[in-house]
Amino acid sequence: MQFQIKRDVLLKSLAIAHNIIERKNTLPILSNVLLKVKDKKLSIVATDLDLVYFEEISDFKSEKEGSTTTSATVLYDILRKLPSNLDVIFTLQNENKLSISAENSKFNLLCLPVDNFPNFTEDFKDKALNLDREKLLTLLNKTRISMSNDETRHYLNGIFIHLTESGKKSYLTGVATDSHRLSSSSIPLEKINDFRPFILPKKAVFQLCNLLQESKEEVLLYSGDSKIQFQIGNSKIISKIIDGKFPDYKKVVPQNNNKTLIVNAKDFIHSIERVITVSIDRKEGVKIALKKDHIQLFVNSSSSGEGKETLKANYNSDDLTVGFNSRYLLDIASEIEDEKLTMNLNDSISPVLIQDNSDKQSYFVIMPMKI
Numbered sequence: 001m002q003f004q005i006k007r008d009v010l011l012k013s014l015a016i017a018h019n020i021i022e023r024k025n026t027l028p029i030l031s032n033v034l035l036k037v038k039d040k041k042l043s044i045v046a047t048d049l050d051l052v053y054f055e056e057i058s059d060f061k062s063e064k065e066g067s068t069t070t071s072a073t074v075l076y077d078i079l080r081k082l083p084s085n086l087d088v089i090f091t092l093q094n095e096n097k098l099s100i101s102a103e104n105s106k107f108n109l110l111c112l113p114v115d116n117f118p119n120f121t122e123d124f125k126d127k128a129l130n131l132d133r134e135k136l137l138t139l140l141n142k143t144r145i146s147m148s149n150d151e152t153r154h155y156l157n158g159i160f161i162h163l164t165e166s167g168k169k170s171y172l173t174g175v176a177t178d179s180h181r182l183s184s185s186s187i188p189l190e191k192i193n194d195f196r197p198f199i200l201p202k203k204a205v206f207q208l209c210n211l212l213q214e215s216k217e218e219v220l221l222y223s224g225d226s227k228i229q230f231q232i233g234n235s236k237i238i239s240k241i242i243d244g245k246f247p248d249y250k251k252v253v254p255q256n257n258n259k260t261l262i263v264n265a266k267d268f269i270h271s272i273e274r275v276i277t278v279s280i281d282r283k284e285g286v287k288i289a290l291k292k293d294h295i296q297l298f299v300n301s302s303s304s305g306e307g308k309e310t311l312k313a314n315y316n317s318d319d320l321t322v323g324f325n326s327r328y329l330l331d332i333a334s335e336i337e338d339e340k341l342t343m344n345l346n347d348s349i350s351p352v353l354i355q356d357n358s359d360k361q362s363y364f365v366i367m368p369m370k371i
Contacts, residue, residue: 001066001092003037005057007102010044010088011079013055013235016210017046018076020053020203029069029116035090036067036114045117046072051204052120052238069117070098070109078107120238124222124229126194131172131219133232135187137212139174142185142362144205145331148178155244159205162197163189171361175249179367181328182249183335186361196223199246204228204239211235253365254353257344259317261290265341267311269333275299275307276326285371286326290315290345299326300371322348323371332364 017033025031034045042057078100082088088102092111100107140159148156156178164173164186171186200208208230212219217233229238272286279301287298295313300306322345333341338358345352354364 001035001037001068002063002090003042003060004063004087004089005042005060007079007082007086007088008084009057009059011076012214013044013057014072014076014079016055016207016214016235017044017053018072019210020046020048020051020207021072022048023073029112029118031071031073032069032112032117033072033075034067034069034114034117037062037065038067045120047118047120048203049118050201050240051207052236053207054236054238056234058234066092067114068092068095068098068111069114070111074109075100078105124224124227126196126223128220128222128231129172129189129192129195131221132187133212133215133217133219136219137209138359139172139185139187140205140209140212142335142359143174143176143183144202144209145335146176146178146181146183146364147202147205148176150178153179155199155242155246158199158201158242160197160199160246160249163192163195175246177247177249177252177365180325181332181367182252182365183332184249184253184363185359188361197246198223198228199242199244200228201239201242204237208237211237252351253363254344254346254351257346257350257353259290259315259320259345261295261313261315261343261345262340263295263311263313263343264339265333265336266339268341269330271297271309271311272326272330272333275309278305278307279326280304284326285323285369286329287321287323287371289319289321290317291319320345320348322352322368324352324366325369328366332366335362335364 036043040062042060044055046053086102091099093099096111098109098111143159159174159176161174164171170189170191172189173186175184215232220231222229275297276299284301289296295311297309336356338356342355351365356362
């Protein structure tokens, strides 16, 4: 195998491949990335067995076909430290040695046989679903903030992707919750039949977001019985889906919260960030006292002091004081597209609904906390 490629072209692919591979592997081959030159295409494959990243590159010079596997981390670090736009030449010397040369730099990397690399043959029979790249990225960004880290309830460690209907329109909806907060976001779809809902694991969500940010192509979604495939241009991410039943989230979405607070979203974020400065570990909650034309934010830390700030706002009901996890509030407020954040409350202990007037298809629910 021999080929020549621009450093930047290969680095872009290896950045994602490198993120997919687990740092500690019991199987050495899983630390490696597969490089294969065939039919004037360079294929790059990386996997942790649950998630597979595959990309085909045609922007390179092929001298000799062949394939090998070598350390993804070492290769990524070498390319990262080389000057930009450099031509890099790869030559497979023998089954165990890959030579890399670029201007004044020369490296020899150890290789493992391609036969040891996991083989993936997934036949997705269902017709592909076309998705808008930007809209899908927005959906994932808005919902992933609420994914759980609780291993005992593994079915919450991802985003529940399913179809919903509203006003005779169909939507692809993503929902995530860690039982303290919930995020939901939807994108419009042409009506489709036989869509199987699935829970996309956390790691797949983050890697898919990375890929969508770098690409300009539309997305094709293929679903199978136990796996899902997202194809974006010449790249593919194939992921196992989480086996489990996502809870009926609609039960926790408040329907009759009639106390409405409207506040400037950016000012709200900045105020929270300032008052929580007194909390060393940032774990302390923030208390919000709601008045007719302003709110007061308080943080009281037993170990380092207290912070207090007043912010202009519109509130349509009797005075109310409610406490929240400050990190949760900041995560949600940062995803609001509109200039104003709208919070619908009932009392100091019931779930609170947060809406975005610039995106009617997204909403957030947050549980108050006792402070």
